[in-house]
Amino acid sequence: TIPVYTVEMVEKKSTAVRLGELGTKVGRTVRIEGEIAQIKQTSGPTIFTIVDESGTENAAAFVEAGVRAYPEAELEDIVRIVGEVMMRNNQLQIEVDSLVLLAGEEAERVRDRIESALDRRAEPEDIPFLVESDVLERLKPEMRKVAKIIRKAVFSAQPIILRHHADADGICSAVAIEQAVTSLIRESGGDYDADYFLFKRAPSKAPFYEIEDITRDLDYALKDHARFGQKMPLIVLTDNGSTEEDLPSLKMAEIYELPVVVVDHHHPDEIVDQYLGGHVNPYHVGGDFGITAGMLGTEVARMINPSIEDVIRHFPAIAAVGDRSDAPERGRYLQVASDRFTEDDCKDIALALDYEQFWLRFNDGRELVKDILDIKGNNDRHRKLITLLVEGANMAIEDQMSASMPHVRQQTLTNGAELFLLDVEIHAHKFTFPPPGKTSGEVHDRLCRQHPDSPVVTIGFGPDFAVLRSRGVMMNIPRMVRELREEIPGGGISGGGHLVVGSIKFVEGMRQEVLKGLIEKISIVGAGM
Amino acid sequence: TIPVYTVEMVEKKSTAVRLGELGTKVGRTVRIEGEIAQIKQTSGPTIFTIVDESGTENAAAFVEAGVRAYPEAELEDIVRIVGEVMMRNNQLQIEVDSLVLLAGEEAERVRDRIESALDRRAEPEDIPFLVESDVLERLKPEMRKVAKIIRKAVFSAQPIILRHHADADGICSAVAIEQAVTSLIRESGGDYDADYFLFKRAPSKAPFYEIEDITRDLDYALKDHARFGQKMPLIVLTDNGSTEEDLPSLKMAEIYELPVVVVDHHHPDEIVDQYLGGHVNPYHVGGDFGITAGMLGTEVARMINPSIEDVIRHFPAIAAVGDRSDAPERGRYLQVASDRFTEDDCKDIALALDYEQFWLRFNDGRELVKDILDIKGNNDRHRKLITLLVEGANMAIEDQMSASMPHVRQQTLTNGAELFLLDVEIHAHKFTFPPPGKTSGEVHDRLCRQHPDSPVVTIGFGPDFAVLRSRGVMMNIPRMVRELREEIPGGGISGGGHLVVGSIKFVEGMRQEVLKGLIEKISIVGAGM
Amino acid sequence: TIPVYTVEMVEKKSTAVRLGELGTKVGRTVRIEGEIAQIKQTSGPTIFTIVDESGTENAAAFVEAGVRAYPEAELEDIVRIVGEVMMRNNQLQIEVDSLVLLAGEEAERVRDRIESALDRRAEPEDIPFLVESDVLERLKPEMRKVAKIIRKAVFSAQPIILRHHADADGICSAVAIEQAVTSLIRESGGDYDADYFLFKRAPSKAPFYEIEDITRDLDYALKDHARFGQKMPLIVLTDNGSTEEDLPSLKMAEIYELPVVVVDHHHPDEIVDQYLGGHVNPYHVGGDFGITAGMLGTEVARMINPSIEDVIRHFPAIAAVGDRSDAPERGRYLQVASDRFTEDDCKDIALALDYEQFWLRFNDGRELVKDILDIKGNNDRHRKLITLLVEGANMAIEDQMSASMPHVRQQTLTNGAELFLLDVEIHAHKFTFPPPGKTSGEVHDRLCRQHPDSPVVTIGFGPDFAVLRSRGVMMNIPRMVRELREEIPGGGISGGGHLVVGSIKFVEGMRQEVLKGLIEKISIVGAGM
Known part of the structure; x- marks a missing residue:
């Protein structure tokens, strides 16, 4: 009798190498499995960035110069790649010999493995x-x-x-x-x-x-x-x-x-x-x-x-x-x-952050900010920097106060609160530190110290905005803004903030009406220390 | 008798390879002819970008590190290069064995061939x-x-x-x-x-x-x-x-x-x-x-x-x-x-473009704009995006109108036109959407609807400019601007635009005189629906 | 008797290669000595930039992908490196076989050699x-x-x-x-x-x-x-x-x-x-x-x-x-x-520089400026460029003068000086060339020519600043600014400049007081031609 042989394709079940280990495999051919996290076409190979549960690496696949290799493979697909681990242009990279798109059950299995490993790892x-x-x-x-x-x-x-x-x-x-x-x-x-x-x-x-x-x-x-x-x-x-x-x-x-x-x-x-x-x-x-x-x-x-x-x-x-x-x-x-x-150190650092951020405009200032927060291991530099910035900030604040304080107008409201008004557009330096909100806050703090026993409201206003600070006054700024918006048509009013600290915007031509309305509202809320 | 041999230099007349075909020649030595389109010195070789009638590729020539190879070759010269086609740092590149500057008739022949092929191709x-x-x-x-x-x-x-x-x-x-x-x-x-x-x-x-x-x-x-x-x-x-x-x-x-x-x-x-x-x-x-x-x-x-x-x-x-x-x-x-x-879809898309461009400031927003124009093949995203942007634009316009419309001043001119004046500096929100020109246009559209049977002129003015919109008035804005420039010395007047839609600029201190002069001129032109 | 041998480690005393010569050593193994000027970690090797008395080159050291090689070596350390000179990605580079940190006397010797060579070279x-x-x-x-x-x-x-x-x-x-x-x-x-x-x-x-x-x-x-x-x-x-x-x-x-x-x-x-x-x-x-x-x-x-x-x-x-x-x-x-x-060419070039820099805002305009200064070897382009820029600058200045000059107010001071006042905020074009300082200067020059025999002071003021130009008046602007700062509390005054040419800043709401005070001070100083 003749024996019958059945030929079965047996894929060698060697375990795929984890990406986290590739650094030790330079020069060797490995098999990896993972999800495609980026696909970048160059004028040479196509670069696939692969993620698995252990890390992230690049794989370069070449068919013809500038031609997309394995066009069937798309972002977030699960793939199996065999290739040699190389150093290319000072970067670790897998040179792809074969890239197979996993599908169905097999893809699910790998995706689940990666996903659940990622999930555990996350x-x-x-x-x-x-x-x-x-x-x-x-x-x-x-x-x-x-x-x-x-x-x-x-x-x-x-x-x-x-x-x-x-x-x-x-x-x-x-x-x-x-x-x-x-x-x-x-x-x-x-x-x-x-x-x-x-x-x-x-x-x-x-x-x-x-x-x-x-x-x-x-x-x-x-x-x-x-x-x-x-x-x-x-x-x-x-x-x-x-x-x-x-x-x-x-x-x-x-x-x-x-x-x-x-x-x-x-x-x-x-x-x-x-x-x-x-x-x-x-x-x-x-x-x-x-x-x-x-x-x-x-x-x-x-x-x-x-x-x-x-x-x-x-x-x-x-x-x-x-x-x-x-x-x-x-x-x-x-x-x-x-x-x-x-605590004083912390206050100084906080002031230094505000001051430096003002000059950084809206850049992150990554390294400068690290020095201010003293996380670069150079405490000596940190201390000198804080001293300089705090000195600069305080000088600027003093300068602003000496320009602004003489122009503050005072009025006692019917509810007993002391109201202080400052036009920060014409009685303060503009486009410098401290900006209008901080200027109003500083003025308010000084006035509170001068009137320790009275409820105090400070309004710093510009052409089309006002900043409110208060102590001992039961204001609800968001509600006042909503009401004024109703009551003053053509005022272009918006704004809000916290209950007792906030701001309001309006169109320049209605400033007088808006401030009048605002002060009336403040006059009738409860006030007392 | 002894035969006489004349030795002639015979260059092998094999056809130069076209640059468009190089992608299929990696690893082979080829001969190309083309025009130098770029010359970049690196600390290693000199990189020549070559253009012929079929495409563009780079050729790297090395003599000594950082030293300019073939210094006689200049931008826009015609050259013949022999070299191996390589992949360098994921880029297709020819490694130059020899680079010859073509001259005289031969250069002309190649240049003509490239030029006429380019001309045909263009x-x-x-x-x-x-x-x-x-x-x-x-x-x-x-x-x-x-x-x-x-x-x-x-x-x-x-x-x-x-x-x-x-x-x-x-x-x-x-x-x-x-x-x-x-x-x-x-x-x-x-x-x-x-x-x-x-x-x-x-x-x-x-x-x-x-x-x-x-x-x-x-x-x-x-x-x-x-x-x-x-x-x-x-x-x-x-x-x-x-x-x-x-x-x-x-x-x-x-x-x-x-x-x-x-x-x-x-x-x-x-x-x-x-x-x-x-x-x-x-x-x-x-x-x-x-x-x-x-x-x-x-x-x-x-x-x-x-x-x-x-x-x-x-x-x-x-x-x-x-x-x-x-x-x-x-x-x-x-x-x-x-x-x-x-048609309504198109109007929405146009408004969305204006609104998004406002927030993009003067960035091109290449990919965002493609979604607004629905050319990325994601119609679902496009529709959601248009809905959101149109809603945002209309809310902003409504907000502006509710601030501005109550402040419009009306006056009937001698020629029967209704003139509307709005100070967009003090009676509109600034530095937001809609900007002054669009604000004036929206105001004008509403006023035209409110006065369907009258000629209408709307002037939206700021400190040193005015925007004009009109219907049914025979204005010639460029001529009015020229005349006012003559008539008001020290007005610093300039501007123009179309006949009946335009703008005028002036120095802030002369605003009243300029607006007065402008209105006088508008009063005497023909008007009627 | 048996002879006793002492084994001594003898390092081959071959002279280290100078970095300036590396370009001629591609493919050879060399020994170099120098100071570390930069350390850059890549996902492959660590790149050390080395400086010696003759030049600067990069050395790549690899232990494991992405791992810092020779972590003991720090910025500004003195090192001896043996390695092969290579071309990597079109850049000259030494592939490090060994990197030794020199210490003590030996480091001092090399550092001194480099330092004193650098010092001589510098x-x-x-x-x-x-x-x-x-x-x-x-x-x-x-x-x-x-x-x-x-x-x-x-x-x-x-x-x-x-x-x-x-x-x-x-x-x-x-x-x-x-x-x-x-x-x-x-x-x-x-x-x-x-x-x-x-x-x-x-x-x-x-x-x-x-x-x-x-x-x-x-x-x-x-x-x-x-x-x-x-x-x-x-x-x-x-x-x-x-x-x-x-x-x-x-x-x-x-x-x-x-x-x-x-x-x-x-x-x-x-x-x-x-x-x-x-x-x-x-x-x-x-x-x-x-x-x-x-x-x-x-x-x-x-x-x-x-x-x-x-x-x-x-x-x-x-x-x-x-x-x-x-x-x-x-x-x-x-x-x-x-x-x-x-001399006239030079004046034109200077004006062209000012005008072009205005449009460059605060970019350096490296190449444009070179053409204006005629250092690119294209004198024809230079001449055309100067002609165009000077024409543009002069047109802009004329335009500004025709807007501003009619608004200048004159007053004769008690010391005989003619004082001219111009509000450059409302009687000049803003945000264009010429800016306020140059506008005031041009106005002053014209007024000086109109009043050749009188001392002249010109003040161009905006909302919160004033620019001063003078001829024949013994002003000391920095002192006047200091005095006004004392005399006008809440003025927010600062400024300075040269003795007779300068500027002063203040808060907008105090402009009238500051200008009044300033004019009083100018009235009492010596004046005469």
């Missing part, structure tokens, strides 16, 4: 907060959620754009996250300067995510996507992002399917949440703005990458004094920082 | 227009001339700078040409991202080619020429470029021998033509501004590269409604677009 | 000035010092940032130094476009080194240092840098240990000198502003690199007429330039 460690805080404890699940979304973006080579309010609190929050993200990018391989082109921090001009900001972010992201085959970015907003004013930009982000997460301590409008992948906000759990963005950002940063804790642990204290928090957490974070910085 | 196909139009038929020779100049620039690796008016009509015109040019660059070889560095589209701030614009364009072009050995660019102006106001910039372009072509529908001043290599303008053939720049640009784009017709065929309809054309071509182009877009 | 040649000048002779030691600091920066691959006043004199001075430095960089090896990334020229907005300027310079320098391992730069200030107003920026530079040198002709405040590595200023040796920055810069440039003398020898003449010098050196430098340019 899960933040469960570490205690730097301080005791009920509010923070209640926020923990949402903070972990945001940290995980950010970690996953890093591990899957998705670019991150971090937008933040351009003041000391916003900077502390954003730089904490920046340190966590960039160190995580460096640890997880990929191109050697991926921490520069996959991460961008940008201070916003307005205290919200303006249409102009998202327009610029989208313009660049879409160009990078078209020209370099990059993924569309994750947007992270901090000390910013939780109010109705952010809505137009969030809707724009939704159309382009950009995920957005927010870490903020402004009073949130519920309507934004439908556009957010995560939203850490103390108001959601019974807290308030006293838990500053800098506190929240630092704790989220520790979840993203615990190894940077020592670098950033003093940030919340700076943020707390910068934003004048009077939450109990303020003192606890000051305690955490106290081995290196006193 | 000749646009003779295709019918998308719609019937006598004006377009009469413009055809000039359109073909401009299309050919642009095609030749592409084939000879000359950079192109495309400047355009930053409104819907200008954007449609410019993006049509952009699509034609970039696809043609990609088809014709050269560096893999040549469609980025050899083509730049830039919206202009002013409705003409300002000195500031050409200064920036020249600054960059000269630096690229000096640093990277690039050719000086071809300037293409669209919806822009045909009036006296462009003269200073055109003179500057002439000094640097930059060729300039114009595709415009503004009333042309004859004096510009001496500076232009081509000028498509309906006024030259008895047409007028109803043949919009978007119509002209789209038809020129089809001549440049007919294969993109399907991508851009709806642009003229958008341009027509955007610029309020009432030429018969408007309806015909709307018909062309009607399989995909209704 | 020493400027002793060449005579272009003209006879006692003041220049007395300045020679300081000029040599500054030239040496700049030469040493070039030879040790330290980036240079050159900031200058944005007028004709400042541009002449800065471009002279630019030509000297960039040609020296090109001669001394290193990366092929090092003359671009190691040198940056930037016109300053203000007539001093503003906080905003140094903030931007530092931001970029620190980022380049962090990302590309570049050295921190040398700052060179010209036509700028010698007054109290520069102090905040100089203090900032000191904190970052940025060396700063100044070449200026403004009246210096002694306090700045503690922050400067060198300061060339005619006031230090009994001269004055008549020795313009353009004269000083050109002479320093010749010391930096004598080979460019022919290129720049006409610059001082242009600077002299641009800044209206009446020093005896003016005529002598005009004589030097006279083989190519008449």
